[in-house]
Amino acid sequence: MSTVLTSEAQEQLNHIRYSRDTVHAHSPAIQKLFNLVIDYVDDAEKAGKSGTKVIWAGVPWAMPLIYSTGAIPVAFSEMGRISGQEAITVSEDYYQMPAETCSMVKATAGEWHLRKQAGTSITRIFGSSSGCEPYNLAWEVMKKEGFDVYTSDIVYRAPGVEGERYEELVRYFIDEIHDFNEWLTGSREIDKDSLHREIVRKNHLMRRMREIMDLRLKHPFHVKSLGIMYLMNGLTHYFGKPEEYTEVLDALVEELSGLETDEADRRRAIPLIWTGGNGQEFGIYETIDNAGGSLLGFVSSPYAKDFGEDIDPVESVARFQLESQMAGASIYRRHVIEQQVDRIQARGLILYGYLGCSFGSVTREMYRDYFHNKGIPSINLEGTFQVGAPSGQLLTRIKAFIEMLS
């Protein structure tokens, strides 16, 4: 679908190519990762045209299940990279979304519209969250556009929910998973052997990610910030190619293990943690690198703990979600940030959110206060979900923040 790629998105692609060919010229593993990034959506469109079931999916827990059915998920997180101001304009002018609407919602809705006009082969959308009002608006709009839209309910585990209340949540969530499977395949019956294989794969990948993040403490500049962002994104959706993504992580472990520790690099690196959304304003990542920052912690896709392999795989998916940082309350993610602060001896946090996301802005303030009181400085950044050059002031903030920590 490169026919709908705007010049802004082409520029962003060029930046990825630059990072692949120049910044990461030393790392075949990261070069392969960037190839997966570049080809993801185009290849998914091609797969859809040739008869493979492909869906837009914004629900991390569902990815192993989607793969277990033979379908390919195209994650919403990748839509930011291919959509630009044109998509935003569609949402604001054609759909009459208020300008202050979350940039993620506007970018995805506008991009779907543009793709529909261009004859996309991916016409089914799986979204989560009946709690995000702007997305509920987008789902209704997309239904009118002719997309087959399905949303699952949020299963929110409030802090302190244990015992029978927790088990009730697990049962409810299992029911939701079967409902989703019915929409995806036409049957509530889940192929448990296949799902189990996907869980084993996911566990392997999460273990690999843990190894990579440990090895990076010795080699903080081997993988630069943009590479880390995409490595983490891939842990959710594998860029539509699970085997190739697995090869990337395996190769990267081997690459990092074979390096001699550079003490000067270790001393020079300013350990940082990134959490929140992953912006598509790539200049931000470059600024972090150039200022001597290293994203040794990255809190997005969970990887600290495995899925249970010795229980029913559907139950395993449910329990993994409800016992992870994605179970609802922001305090769960805060715990993970805190663990990473200790692990990497972080000097600062980068709290990133999308313009217009009121949920995210409240959470970031809570994190800021909490870590500020613990003596960990943070910077609160707001950027766009879609591609675009970061403003000079945004880059000034990041550079000044890292100067402050150095």
Add this chain to the structure above:
Amino acid sequence: MSEWKEIIDPDLQSTVTGDIAVGLDLGSRTGKGVLLAGGKLYTAITPTGVYMQETADKLLDKLLKQSKVARDDIAYIVGTGYGRIALNFGGTGHKIVTEISCHAMGSHYLNAKVRSIVDIGGQDSKAIRVDPASGKVVEFIMNDKCAAGTGRFLEKVAHLLDLTLEQLGNEALNADAPADVSSQCVVFAESEVISLKAKGVSAANIAAGIHLATARRVRNLVNRIGLEPDLVFSGGVSNNPGMTKALEELLGHPISRVKLDTIYAGALGAAVFAQKAASSSEAELADFALLKAK
């Protein structure tokens, strides 16, 4: 031109070296420069042009003419400000430091006790907390989402009142009943000013009201990082007496007077960083020479 000993805080004078160093602060509206050489501190100012390198070169020429220093004798240049990204000074050692760090360091060298800085520039405003032991930034916050609370906003209002920017600040001091300007948005404030003019409110009262509205935005930034004395007001708007008065009133705290126009604080901080960089470069070269000798 002044003797730097008359300007730099006595507690920090021992840290100033003999290296000839230049700091260039390229703001969105004006470029400012400071050159330290032979015990003297030279300043230069020029409107920021379309091409930042040209503005930087112009500032440098002005400084070199005043000081009679040869270009090749400059040990190091530090660029900062909105236009810092693209600067290049050929063979002269140079680097880029953000204006946030430079305003902190510059203010620190003007008053070693400073802990809080309000920096209002042409296109953004900032509140910065500084470590008085080092001049390093401890915390900062920046308003860049809205033109209200910036020099550009004041410029716009001055134009509406048929005043220059300088006149606007002085006019505000003559107010007897500052107008209540409620809008926090430059676009709506503009129509509010027109409406106030139509009602016959004096230019002085409108000017004072506008300064107070701007200061309220800045107060929120300062409250966020916590105000600790001493407080310095820097940036392109800092020599506006109307804004100084409004800030002091709203913050309930005096702004420290220093011995240099604080629109140059960022450039001074850059020059201090340039001296430090020159010293460390010399130290590195000496180490290298020592290593080779071995």
